[in-house]
Structures are given as C-alpha cells and as structure tokens.
Amino acid sequence: MLESFAPTMAPRVRFAPSPTGFLHVGSARTFIFNWLYARHNKGTMILRLDDTDVGRNTQASVDSIFEGLKWLNLGWDEEYKQSERIDLHRKTAWAIFEKGLAYRDFTPAHTGEAEKSGAQGTWLFNPGAREISPAESDRRAAAGEPFALRFRVPHEGDQAVRFTDAVYGEQAKLAADIEDFALLRSDGMPTYHLASCADDADLRISHIIRGQDHLSNTFKHVLIFEAAGSRPPQFAHLPLLVAPDGTKLSKRRHGPVVSVTTYRDAGFLSEAFINFLCLLGWSPKNDRENMSVQELTEAFSLEGINRSNAVVNFKESTVAAEATPPNVAIPSEVRESDFAALGFAAPEDTFDPKALWLNAEHIRALPVEELSARLLPIVHAAGFQVTEDKMLRITPLIRERIKLLRDVLTAADFFFVDQLPPYDPAELIPQKGDAAMARRVLEKGREVLANVEFKHDPLDQALRAAAQELGVKAGQMFQPIRVAVCGRKNAPPLFETLEVLGRETTLKRIEQALQKIA
RNA sequence: GGCGCUAUCGUCUAGGGGUUAGGACGGAAGAUUCUCAAUCUUCAAACACGGGUUCGAUUCCCGUUAGCGCUACCA
Numbered sequence: 001m002l003e004s005f006a007p008t009m010a011p012r013v014r015f016a017p018s019p020t021g022f023l024h025v026g027s028a029r030t031f032i033f034n035w036l037y038a039r040h041n042k043g044t045m046i047l048r049l050d051d052t053d054v055g056r057n058t059q060a061s062v063d064s065i066f067e068g069l070k071w072l073n074l075g076w077d078e079e080y081k082q083s084e085r086i087d088l089h090r091k092t093a094w095a096i097f098e099k100g101l102a103y104r105d106f107t108p109a110h111t112g113e114a115e116k117s118g119a120q121g122t123w124l125f126n127p128g129a130r131e132i133s134p135a136e137s138d139r140r141a142a143a144g145e146p147f148a149l150r151f152r153v154p155h156e157g158d159q160a161v162r163f164t165d166a167v168y169g170e171q172a173k174l175a176a177d178i179e180d181f182a183l184l185r186s187d188g189m190p191t192y193h194l195a196s197c198a199d200d201a202d203l204r205i206s207h208i209i210r211g212q213d214h215l216s217n218t219f220k221h222v223l224i225f226e227a228a229g230s231r232p233p234q235f236a237h238l239p240l241l242v243a244p245d246g247t248k249l250s251k252r253r254h255g256p257v258v259s260v261t262t263y264r265d266a267g268f269l270s271e272a273f274i275n276f277l278c279l280l281g282w283s284p285k286n287d288r289e290n291m292s293v294q295e296l297t298e299a300f301s302l303e304g305i306n307r308s309n310a311v312v313n314f315k316e317s318t319v320a321a322e323a324t325p326p327n328v329a330i331p332s333e334v335r336e337s338d339f340a341a342l343g344f345a346a347p348e349d350t351f352d353p354k355a356l357w358l359n360a361e362h363i364r365a366l367p368v369e370e371l372s373a374r375l376l377p378i379v380h381a382a383g384f385q386v387t388e389d390k391m392l393r394i395t396p397l398i399r400e401r402i403k404l405l406r407d408v409l410t411a412a413d414f415f416f417v418d419q420l421p422p423y424d425p426a427e428l429i430p431q432k433g434d435a436a437m438a439r440r441v442l443e444k445g446r447e448v449l450a451n452v453e454f455k456h457d458p459l460d461q462a463l464r465a466a467a468q469e470l471g472v473k474a475g476q477m478f479q480p481i482r483v484a485v486c487g488r489k490n491a492p493p494l495f496e497t498l499e500v501l502g503r504e505t506t507l508k509r510i511e512q513a514l515q516k517i518a
Numbered sequence: 519g520g521c522g523c524u525a526u527c528g529u530c531u532a533g534g535g536g537u538u539a540g541g542a543c544g545g546a547a548g549a550u551u552c553u554c555a556a557u558c559u560u561c562a563a564a565c566a567c568g569g570g571u572u573c574g575a576u577u578c579c580c581g582u583u584a585g586c587g588c589u590a591c592c593a
Contacts, residue, residue: 018593053592109591122520122589148591168523177521177589185591192593216522216588239524239586246585276530279542283531287541306531309586313529313543354530354543364556400556411555431553463552478552490554 011043011206015076016196018050019061023068024258025312026211026241026249029277033238034209035074036278036300045076046203051083052195068260072270074293080203082195089190092198092228093149093183101227102183104137104147105129109186124155125180149184151223161219166207166236166302173219181220197221201230209302212237212309236302239281240309249312257314257350266351267378267405272362276355280310290361313352360403368395375408382409384416393500397492411492415500420487420509425516427483430476435517437472441480442517444470446510454503459495484513 015031017023038045047069051057069076082089096102107126130152132140141147153175160172183194190198200208215237225232243249249258256262263273271293279289283306284299291299363371372388372395379386386394398411414420428438444466452462467477478494485506491497498506 016593020593050593056592105591107591146591150591171522173521179589182591187591189591191591196593211587212523213587214593217593219522237523242586244529248586279530281530285532287532289530289542308524310531311529352529352543357543360556398555401554460552473552475552482553486553488554492554494552 009206011038011041012046012204013038013043013207013209014046014048014200014203014205016048016050016199016210017065018053018056018192019058019065020053020056021061022064022251023260024249024251025260025263025277026258027065028068028072028260028273029241029280030210030238031069031072032074032274032277033282033300033305035076036297037207037209037302038077039297040300043206044078046078046080046205047076048080048199048203049082050192050196051081052086052089052190052192054083054189064259064261068264071260071264072274074274078203080199082199085195085199085202086190088202089195089198090184090188092201093190093194095229096151096183096224096227097149099227100152102149102151103130104132104141105150105180105182106132106140106145106147109148122177123179124153124176125150130180146186148182148186150180150182151220151227153178153180153223161222163218163222163232163235165215165218166234167239167305168212168215168237168307171215171218173216175223178219178223183224193217193220193224197224197228197230200233201225201228205233207234207236209236209238212240236305238305239307241280241312242309244311244313244315246309246311254314255350257312263351263355267407268355268359269362269366269374269405272359273355275362276352276358279354280312281306290358290365292365313354315350356403363402363405364399366399368392368399371395371399374405378405378408379412379416386416390415390500397496397500401492414486414488414491420512423483423487425513427489428480428513428517430472430479433472433476437476438480438517439514440470441472441477442484442510442514445477445481445484446507446514449498449503449506449510454499454506456495456499459498463495480513481510485509 013034015027015034017027017031035045037043049062049065051062093102105126107129129150155176157176159175161175161178162170162172165171181193182191184190199205218235218237222232241249243254243258247253251258260273264270274293275289275291275296278291278296278300282300282304284291285304286299288295288299366374369392372392375395376386376388376391379391394412394415398408401411402408428442429435430437430441433441445463448462448466449459452458463477463481464474467474470477479489482491482494482497483489485497485501501509
C-alpha cells in the first residue's frame with residue numbers, strides 16, 4: 001500500500017456532543033478517551049458542537065457541556081459549531097445527489113411514534129419515492145413541494161458495506177439491510193449522519209472514537225464518506241456505560257449521579273474522576289488502577305479498550321424513582337444538597353465505591369499545600385471563617401479521613417466553629433468508666449493543659465502522666481478530652497488536634513464539658 | 519419483527535487450549551493505634567447454558583438464553 005510509505009500523520013480526533021442535555025458521564029468518558037488518544041499520539045483534539053437539531057438544542061445544554069469540560073480541565077485544540085457549517089453540509093449532500101447516489105423523497109414525514117414500535121419487518125424506503133424520474137423530481141421541487149433528500153442505498157445484489165473497527169474488529173452488513181436514510185430534512189437542514197460525515201471529512205478527522213450506540217450507524221457513514229469521495233476514517237467504538245440495572249444512564253431514571261457536575265459539586269477531584277472513567281471499558285492490562293492523567297496518557301491505547309458494556313455501580317435510588325413522578329423533569333442545576341429533598345440517598349453512598357476510593361487515593365496523593373488550597377474555598381462557601389494558615393495546619397489531620405473534598409465540612413467542623421454544636425454528655429464518659437471518672441479526667445486535663453506547652457510531645461507526656469496519676473488508662477484519659485474539644489468520639493489524633501485548636505479554645509471547651517456533666 | 523454487538527467473582531477487569539483462573543473496589547475477620555481513618559495480614563466470591571472440534575476447553579466453532587444498540591426528515 002502506498003500509505004505505508006508515507007510518514008504516519010498525527011491523528012486528528014474529535015468529541016462531538018449534541019447540546020440536548022447536560023454533559024453526562026458517558027459523554028465525559030468519550031471526551032477523555034479522545035483526548036488521551038490525541039495526547040498520547042501527539043495529535044489534535046477537536047471539540048465540535050453537533051447542534052443541527054435546532055428544535056432540541058438549548059443554551060443551558062451548551063453551558064452544561066462547557067462547564068463539565070472546564071472542570072475536567074483537559075482542554076482541546078480546535079473548536080467548531082456544526083450550525084455554522086451548514087453550507088458545507090448542503091454542498092456535500094447535493095454533490096452526492098449529482099452523482100445519482102441520492103434522491104428527493106416527497107413523502108410527508110412520519111408524524112407520530114405509532115410506526116416506531118409497531119414496525120414489523122424492515123423499512124427500506126418509501127414506496128414509489130425512488131422511482132420518480134429526474135425530470136419530475138426537478139419539476140416538483142421547482143414547484144416548491146417539500147422533500148427530504150435520501151441516500152440511494154444499493155439494495156440489489158448481495159454487496160456488503162465493510163469497515164474495520166479498532167475495538168470491534170471486522171464489520172460487515174448487507175447493503176440490502178440498510179434503509180434509505182435521510183441526508184437533508186424537508187426544511188433543508190442536514191441530518192446528523194450527513195453533517196457529521198461532511199464535517200469529519202472536511203476537518204480531516206483521522207479517528208472517530210465514539211460510543212458503541214453508533215456502531216450500526218457506521219455502515220451508513222461509510223456509505224456517505226465513499227459517496228462524497230472521501231476515505232472513511234479509522235473507527236473505534238467504545239462500550240457503553242450503563243446503570244446497575246443494565247439500562248442506559250438517564251437522569252430521569254437514575255438522578256443526578258449521571259451528570260458530571262454532580263461529581264464536581266460533591267467534591268470529586270477531576271483527576272480522580274477521569275481516572276475512574278478510564279477504568280470503565282479500558283484497561284492498562286498491568287493491574288494498575290490508581291493513575292495520574294500523565295500516566296493515563298502514557299498508557300492509553302485503543303488495544304486496551306474492551307467490548308462489553310460497563311456498569312457504573314452507583315446505588316439505585318429506588319425511592320426517588322417511585323417518589324418522583326416520571327413526567328417531572330429534574331432540573332439540571334440540582335445539587336448534591338438537594339439529593340435528600342428529592343429522595344436520593346446521601347452522596348457518599350450513591351457514588352460508585354471505586355470512584356470514592358480513587359478520589360480518596362488522589363486526595364492523599366496531593367501535596368498538603370495544594371489540598372489545603374482546594375479545601376479552603378469549600379469551607380468558605382459553607383460560611384466558615386478560616387485563615388489560609390490555619391487550613392494548612394488542619395489539612396494534614398483530615399486528609400486520610402476524607403473521601404470527598406466536601407467531607408472537610410464534617411471531618412473538621414470543630415476547627416471552624418467558635419461554639420461547638422450540642423452533643424450528648426454521655427459521650428464524655430470513657431470506656432469502662434463513669435461520669436465521675438469523666439469529671440476527674442476533665443478536671444485534671446484542665447489543670448494540666450493550663451500550663452503545658454501546646455506541642456505534640458509535651459502534650460503527649462503531660463496527658464499520659466496525668467492518666468497515670470489518676471490511675472486511668474491513656475484511652476480513658478484522652479476520650480473525654482477529645483469529645484470535649486471535638487464534640488464527638490471520632491476525630492483526628494488528639495495531640496495534633498489540640499495543637500491546632502490552641503490553649504484558649506481547648507480550656508474553654510473543657511470547661512463547657514464539665515458543666516454538661518455537672 | 520429485522521440487523522448488529524456483548525457475555526470471567528456483587529462491580530471494574532487480567533488471562534488464555536493444560537493455570538491453585540490473577541488484580542482492584544466493596545464485604546468479612548484479624549493486627550496496629552488515644553477514637554476514627556490510614557496501613558498491614560488473612561478469608562469468602564466468577565469463566566451464562568447446551569452442543570461440537572480436540573488427548574484436553576473457561577479459552578476456538580455453532581446454537582440457546584440474556585442484556586444492550588440501531589431500525590426517525592433525534593443525535
């Protein structure tokens with residue numbers, strides 16, 4: 001082959017969402033795989049808005065897509081809008097018509113959904129439409145009669161349309177089984193198939209990496225490319241992302257967990273989210289799982305993509321499915337905080353456990369300064385006043401205790417507030433102890449902590465010595481103090497915590513605890 | 519209905535004519551520890567079913583079943 005002597009060209013790939021809904025996780029994964037392929041091969045990443053369906057496009061969808069992509073923070077090299085390229089699409093369609101490979105169909109468009117489900121057998125073309133003579137076709141068109149332009153699929157004989165998919169291998173389908181699909185609608189607007197192929201050819205797309213739901217459409221696309229005189233690009237179809245019940249992801253059925261911004265708002269790190277999505281339908285084949293974007297880029301290849309659908313294992317919120325009337329659309333700006341109101345479970349148990357684990361891993365891998373900087377705005381947004389410096393000292397204490405960035409709010413709350421929220425005084429009572437012991441421990445603690453230096457080692461020594469003096473175990477000494485200063489039993493290590501809290505706050509909270517059990 | 523695609527632990531996956539079918543998440547148990555978390559150790563858990571081919575199939579072929587996709591003048 002001649003091509004084999006030519007230097008291999010840098011690939012050009014595209015992500016082509018249609019703005020008819022928010023950016024969902026499946027689309028995000030398609031974007032990521034395209035991006036990874038482009039970067040791995042030093043190619044070009046193109047973003048193209050496939051907005052030819054004017055009736056269903058919304059600005060809100062466009063915004064949602066950009067919002068989601070912006071969070072992913074991967075970027076792209078070129079950007080196009082299909083709606084600005086309609087002349088090209090029409091030109092392509094009429095060129096195909098001129099070659100005799102398309103014809104005008106004056107049959108009125110199917111109106112209802114009636115035909116869809118009841119369709120028995122295969123519909124290939126509208127009766128009579130193919131046979132209209134060129135002269136009559138021209139005459140009726142000139143008379144202003146509306147028509148759709150259809151591709152004249154060669155149904156006679158047993159010729160097959162073929163292509164090789166990088167993931168699914170050799171594909172062939174009898175042309176006789178392919179219907180005469182539309183190129184131009186009766187309003188003159190291009191259909192998805194035509195616009196997509198015309199643009200792919202014009203933008204010199206070398207690899208089309210997209211969802212498997214397009215696998216059977218690809219036969220039509222090959223027909224269009226060939227009719228337009230272009231060589232079809234390399235195709236690579238991705239297995240679909242499905243819900244735990246096996247059905248495709250849908251916001252109405254599955255709630256906000258399918259929207260990219262939900263992950264962002266819940267406190268996912270975009271790099272963890274990307275990592276998670278990459279592991280769905282692709283494998284580096286060396287048992288690596290926790291990977292940075294850099295590592296993913298290096299490891300990515302089309303060969304690692306597998307063929308069966310992958311389940312995003314979030315918790316099915318059946319309550320919501322039943323409680324939410326099916327005809328009530330959930331607004332796209334639904335936030336994690338509204339989950340409960342809508343009947344969805346709390347975020348920590350709705351997300352795929354693996355996504356949560358990866359996020360925790362990525363959080364721990366972040367340098368303290370960076371994690372702290374990411375946490376700060378969340379804390380501020382929640383209405384707490386914390387200095388950058390204090391946050392920097394809190395961060396190491398919670399970074400192994402949070403799975404989502406937002407967990408900072410529950411893991412470190414006692415550092416932020418002046419007055420601890422009310423807690424059960426019974427919590428102050430240590431293991432195998434009683435209220436009297438709790439009181440003795442707190443009184444001793446108050447005495448010791450009034451003088452000791454508020455640094456880890458001196459605190460450690462002083463409190464342990466105090467425990468010995470009182471004849472209680474170290475744990476019995478620490479627990480009442482921990483609850484007194486944190487308001488709960490489960491908290492970061494005591495000495496580090498006291499160090500950050502400082503003497504004044506510590507003593508004040510011990511005093512309050514003492515009053516609680518008085 | 520037609521056409522296409524898919525089938526390994528609960529989930530994501532590795533593997534491949536002969537393996538104790540590997541890893542990870544999640545689960546269970548234990549160790550460690552001032553609680554929680556993290557960490558470490560251990561355990562349970564899978565080749566959808568039926569036919570071939572073969573000395574031998576989870577792996578190759580066919581069928582069945584199931585799931586998914588397409589079957590629009592949606593994308």
